[in-house]
Amino acid sequence: MAISEGQIIKGVGGLYTVELTNGEIIRCKARGKLRVNGGDLFIGDYVEANYNDKKEGVIEKVKPRTSQLIRPYVSNIDGIIIVVSPIPEPNFLLIDKLIIGAVAQGIKAIICVNKPDLDGFTKLVERVKTDYSTLATVLEIDALKGKGSDELKALVKGKFYALAGQSAVGKSTFINTMIGQEVMETGEISSHSERGKNTTRHVEIIKLEDGTKIADTCGFDKLMMPVADPAELASYFVDFDEFVPNCKFKGSCRHVDEDVCGVKDAVNKGLLSKDRYDRYLQLYKESIQRWNKRYD
Numbered sequence: 681m682a683i684s685e686g687q688i689i690k691g692v693g694g695l696y697t698v699e700l701t702n703g704e705i706i707r708c709k710a711r712g713k714l715r716v717n718g719g720d721l722f723i724g725d726y727v728e729a730n731y732n733d734k735k736e737g738v739i740e741k742v743k744p745r746t747s748q749l750i751r752p753y754v755s756n757i758d759g760i761i762i763v764v765s766p767i768p769e770p771n772f773l774l775i776d777k778l779i780i781g782a783v784a785q786g787i788k789a790i791i792c793v794n795k796p797d798l799d800g801f802t803k804l805v806e807r808v809k810t811d812y813s814t815l816a817t818v819l820e821i822d823a824l825k826g827k828g829s830d831e832l833k834a835l836v837k838g839k840f841y842a843l844a845g846q847s848a849v850g851k852s853t854f855i856n857t858m859i860g861q862e863v864m865e866t867g868e869i870s871s872h873s874e875r876g877k878n879t880t881r882h883v884e885i886i887k888l889e890d891g892t893k894i895a896d897t898c899g900f901d902k903l904m905m906p907v908a909d910p911a912e913l914a915s916y917f918v919d920f921d922e923f924v925p926n927c928k929f930k931g932s933c934r935h936v937d938e939d940v941c942g943v944k945d946a947v948n949k950g951l952l953s954k955d956r957y958d959r960y961l962q963l964y965k966e967s968i969q970r971w972n973k974r975y976d
């Protein structure tokens with residue numbers, strides 16, 4: 681038996697694939713009582729494993745995480761790459777929540793707009809740029825043909841990023857194009873509902889030739905609010921920050937029904953996207969409802 685350190689790069693049904701620091705790949709189960717922060721192991725976790733010469737082992741310890749997300753289920757990432765496309769119909773509330781999560785975890789966000797061959801692409805790029813340019817780098821990509829792949833590789837070079845987004849936006853397609861191999865299975869859109877079929881069902885870290893790591897992940901439409909306290913929500917809307925000094929109550933303004941509010945002013949003057957602000961109100965309501973039920 682030998683003990684080595686490595687990173688969990690995949691996990692299916694309680695069996696984890698660990699890449700050791702020397703590059704070797706081993707298959708592990710977790711030590712029975714191993715519970716990290718009261719929960720399970722994450723893909724991306726740095727671990728200590730005890731393994732035999734058949735490359736089968738047991739994960740004994742987990743290192744503290746620098747970041748962790750429940751959706752996508754991944755830890756120790758430097759940022760997320762949110763993929764959107766004209767079909768399936770983009771869910772802007774989902775993008776807002778993913779970005780709130782990124783701000784809360786202190787990690788970066790990149791938004792890739794995919795499927796340039798479809799109607800509505802140009803309009804979608806405009807909307808995404810209007811709403812998120814101050815929060816994320818926005819890239820136009822073509823996951824099938826590889827457009828945007830070099831720009832993305834340059835942005836994430838040497839780091840570890842996780843793809844995120846709805847099913848069938850093209851996350852796995854883009855991974856395959858970026859590494860020039862069909863490493864991940866890709867799926868179709870249901871022509872009936874114009875929704876994805878959840879083709880990718882596990883998280884897997886793929887290494888590019890320069891050592892950059894990208895996790896392919898499972899698509900989803902729903903995400904819990906990453907911030908529990910409604911009073912804190914506005915502080916995660918960092919695009920509001922520059923207007924907060926004009927609020928009468930400054931940092932404690934919730935930008936909802938206060939009289940003198942720099943954020944509402946900015947929306948009225950066209951300096952802040954009204955769509956984005958309206959979604960803030962919606963998320964604020966949602967967080968109040970959850971907050972009021974927190975002891976139920």
Ligand SMILES: Nc1nc2c(ncn2[C@@H]2O[C@H](COP(=O)(O)OP(=O)(O)OP(=O)(O)O)[C@@H](O)[C@H]2O)c(=O)[nH]1
Pocket residue numbers: 794795796797798821822823824825845846847848849850851852853854865866867868869876877878879880881897898899900
């Ligand atoms: N028209 C068009 N279709 C694309 C493009 N990129 C990907 N697709 C198609 O979109 C469908 C879904 O692609 P996937 O890569 O499986 O999507 P995914 O985001 O990984 O989906 P999940 O694994 O279910 O989360 C496939 O049929 C792809 O061929 C594109 O640029 N244009």
Ligand SMILES: [Mg+2]
Pocket residue numbers: 851852853864865866879880896897899
């Ligand atoms: Mg996929």
Ligand SMILES: [Zn+2]
Pocket residue numbers: 924927928933934935936938940941942943944
């Ligand atoms: Zn305000």
